[in-house]
Amino acid sequence: MAKVLMKGNEAMALAAIKAGADAFYGYPITPQNELPEYMSKHMKEHGRVFLQSESEVAAINMIYGAAGAGARVITSSSSPGIALKQEGISYMAGAELPAVIVNVMRGGPGLGGIQPSQGDYKQITRGGGNGDYYLYSLAPESLQEAVDLIKESFDIADYFRNPVMIAVDGLIGQMMEPVDFELETPKWDLPKKTWATDGNQKGRDKNIINSLYLDPNDLEKHDLKLKKKYDEMKRDHQRYELINMDKADIAIVAFGSTARVCRTSIQLLEEEGINCGMIRPITIYPFPSKAFDEIPKSVKDLLVVEMNTGQMIDDVKIVNEGKLPIHFYGRSGGIVPEAEEIVEKVKEIMGGE
Amino acid sequence: MAKTKTIYEKSNGLSDAHLSYCPGCTHGIIHKLVAECLVELDVLDRTIGISSVGCSALNYDFFSCDMQQAAHGRAPAVATGIKRVKPDSIVFTYQGDGDLASIGIAEAIHAAHRGENVTIVFVNNAIYGMTGGQMAPTTLIGQKTTTSPDGREEAHSGLPLKISEMMATIPGATYIERVSVHNPKHVIKAKKALKKAFEIQKNKQGFTLIEFISTCPVNWGMKPKDAVDWAVDNMIPYYPLGVFKDKTNEEAN
Amino acid sequence: MLDEKLIVAGFGGQGVMLTGQLLSYCATNKDINTLWFPSYGPETRGGTANCSVTISDETVNSPVISKPDSLMIFNKPSLAKFMPKLKKDGNLVVNASLVKDLDFREDVNVYEIEANDIALKLGNLKAANMVMLGAYLAITKIFTNKEIVAVMKEKFTGEKAQFIDLNKQALEAGKKAVETSA
């Protein structure tokens, strides 16, 4: 199939269908509505389940139930709705249930606004709900990347038996770009879901899906088992892209659509003879610490650019270990920074030395 | 060797785990009825039960079918999620009055509203047992609890919620009945109601809820026998027993 | 090298979004990189609406257009909002039926198209956006009318299919309006 032009939300929905999603449960919220709307039209054609729930809280618990029954499940929402889902997400991590959760971020806190934002970075990368857990969190910068990552994310979720978060913003949800749905994406080696409560107990013992461990010793053991997964994510499954880093004097750190704006900034700077590179985290959890080991000596400063007031900057500080000066440029409230603003910031940093 | 005759056996629907209920609590009877119905309808090996939060939180260990433990109040949503992807399974939730009538009322209403083909076993003992006897939406006027130390007052907490009556008003619901297990006659009646609910589900006829009037001797501060009497004298007059909705009957007429 | 950044702006309901989308669909059919990004939310229901369209031989990076090469302006508020951003020597295509007697920038190429009047003459005011698109294509020559009509045939199915002929006429009328004014 040749490339097709699709809206981000629709493209992510189709990617999920192509990845074999059995069920979608969700609740309307701007700017992700085209995703459930697309699902409502097309899941039926494939004999799959689409259901609009009464709330985000119900949606994530439907996801819990269906995932526990062994189905491939996906839900989507936007920032305030994802906040409501946190209880269920924590329970899923605790009960070791796989699912794909799409967060089309908008400005906050509270009801905030409906324009693009990356204001949920901390909520996404710190677990979000109660207890010791994390979500494998992917932050694509284009529709093609979003589609490819969603296709793979079901495998990732199944492999880790842990929810995977697709963290995009309203920009990616709303924009249209040509996408190729037939590109090969990695297939993970997955065991059968022998743990599922699938209503077919013939010839096996009963299965239980549960996150309750009343004995502190049992719960600690369970927490450590979960930690092992997160350690494996950190060790083997960091993803990032290095852009123009070879001779860079300064490096931007940015993810998602912000990184895309920064690509234009880098081109504009190049035209003015300034070498600017970029580290683009693709996984925001695990944070790609390894990318920072690859920073060449020529780089003298780091500039973190985000669509928030500075959330990822803390992770950059942790992995930078005080080596390079860290600067920040951010826009929030739903404002997408323009490439020229970032160019000015880079020049200000470089001129200041 | 003397001949022995088995006159009573524990249902296969229950595991060998010890029940974690106080003496005199009727959870045990209700568990037995659920288990017996599933076995008698020959659906045990395709049943998925959902434990809620409350005294019955650990009953995923007690039933011998597949079980999922749900967050407080969310069991009907979990049931929906399962049933939609496994339409041929039998799915039931087991919820107390705190779980269903308070924190989870939205999920319960909407499962009925959508006509989900699941069965809710609703145990109403008019109090929060697990957390030590706090007031529930179903606590009676004048009833003392740890959060209504002077007895529930209408002006402060409203009138107790009648779940079966309320759920019966939902167009999507198929079968709603309130039963009690305070004596053998009513236990038999309750089982009949529960079995009917599971049969309706088996026939894919939609949403069913059976409300059980139950007791909590410890948190009510009564001996088991007195608790049963109290339920009969105080709860049943306010929460009358009977069928509140039967679409299968309406359809037949 | 093709590298066109366009903003289409007007009232919700004037077909602003669709106009931009047709260009992106056409680019995709020709395997040219493109990105379409709409304003979204309440403004699309009666307020001002706009979309950004990038069409380029190069990879499209920033989805945000800070200096558009061209503007298609359907109403007065949109002119005020976007004209200052237009690149020097850029194309400013305005619906002159609604945007009248205004000072336009001197350093850009202004094309005043009586889109509403032309559409009304064709029998349907709703075709004004296609008149504007026809004019824009005549100016930039990015795609031919024929290529756009091919996209419509692909996308306008069912009830919408009946409008393809009208739209085709509107595109031609827009083209003619540019040629006669030049």
Added chain:
Amino acid sequence: MKRITIIAGHYGSGKSEICTNLAFKHKVDYIVDLDIINPYFRTRSLHQEFEDAGIHLVESTIKKKLSSDLPYISGESAIPFLNKELTAIYDLGGTENGGRVLIQFSDKIDHFEDIDLLYVVNIFRMETNTVAKIVKSIKNLENEAQLKVTGLINNTNLLKETTEEMIKEGETILTSVAKELDLPIVYTVIHESLDQQKDYSGKVIRLKRLIADKFL
């Protein structure tokens, strides 16, 4: 000590520590944790220690599930009331609500001579810092438990900051309570680290903090 001693009092009055000290000292047959109110600082954290001492622990929670928030009353907890050979200490939950549990045994108690229901008071708890408040608390407890309190325990303390003057201050208040309700002060509790110089009402329990040490 009577065959069955039930210890009641406010949250944090020191009930559980006194229970464990008495249980080990008198090598009772049963120690019964009836605290269904609060899952922290409870006798069952000493599960192993009791077992080693040959004391049978009846838990108010699911077996071996330490600090679970799922309280229930085990049928086993009625055994010492039925078997007159056994000695036992019962640890009630805090406030009058904790006393409500005792109703479950009311039909198993046929004579009260061998049962003590002792009320623990620490006058540094705001709920029991005056004679009037203590009297009211005791009456509330009796009302809920449907049993009469038979004695008082002076457990006045401010943990490590406790002085003998403080304990004496508690004794003054408790003496008034005792007079008003016609009850004896059965025990006075003094932590083992405090050098005892004075004499006190009732027997002195030189307390070793066993439960809190597991947490603090």
